Amino acid sequence: MFWILQNYPNITRAVINDINPELICTYRVIKTRVEELIETLSAIQAEYLPKCQEDRKDYFLQKRSLYNSRKIDDVQTAALFIFLNRTCFNGLYRVNSKGEFNVPHGKYVNPKICDADNLRAVSAILQKVEIMCGDYSETLKFASRNTLFYCDPPYRPLTETSAFTSYTKDGFSDEDQIRLKQFYDSLTDCGASFIASNSDPTVTNPGDRFFDRLYDRFFIKRVSASRMINSKPSGRGDISEIMISNVVNA
DSSP: OHHHHHHOTTOOOEEEEESOHHHHHHHHHHHHOHHHHHHHHHHHHHHHTTSOHHHHHHHHHHHHHHHHHTOSOHHHHHHHHHHHHHHBGGGOOOBOTTSOBOOOBOOOSSOOOOOHHHHHHHHHHHTTEEEEESOGGGGGGGOSTTOEEEEOOOOOOSSSGGGGOOSSTTOOOHHHHHHHHHHHHHHHHTTOEEEEEEEOGGGTOTTOOHHHHHTTTSEEEEEEEEEOOOSSGGGOEEEEEEEEESSTTO
16 A cells, blocks of 8 residues: 555545454554654654663563553553564564464564654655554445455465464454455455465465465466464475456456
8 A cells, every 4th residue: 555655646545444453543643643642652763772681581571461451551562562573573463262463582683663654654655544443344335346346355274273373352263254255256346456465275285276366357477475473494485375356467
């Protein structure tokens, strides 16, 4: 979305939606209270960076606990969302069954916790963006022949252990993937265009044609994507993913 709005300034309206309330809170704060956010992040950065590694870990865990308490205001929520992202292991976002962020501390030498110039640039672009928080089906009301949807759902796990990156406490099952396909059907019926991404099950099981069967009415393209999160270094690098669309050569 940011790339499109930067490169096509004639686009005057965009909508983003996510089910993660803390992420959406962060975007709304960046849009409307960016200077307060920068001030809060600057203070956190000044406290965190001079500490030794062990003290940094203790500080991280204290802030993670405060974030999970949900007893803080919106600016603090956004600041801790960014702080945890910049200092946790591999920048991963994962929650447990209680919806609590549980990614461990990372070991970065000099993480840039407060990128003021970037935050102000993001805030400027977000002025033309409507920010929603809820189920993706609620965006169907925007579907028309003049709209493009890009969907980036929780990926279908390639192995049992790869499901450790749960984005929400409820997970995202094959039944959810099927429901999502029905949403794409509805978009197509409205004349809207869509592009979506997901994992490629054939990477680990050539016989697993789940998405090929599910999206047999649409166009599927396999593309190479870089992956940096894996418990084994050998598992990092380029991997095949699928892009699904109702547009030829999307």
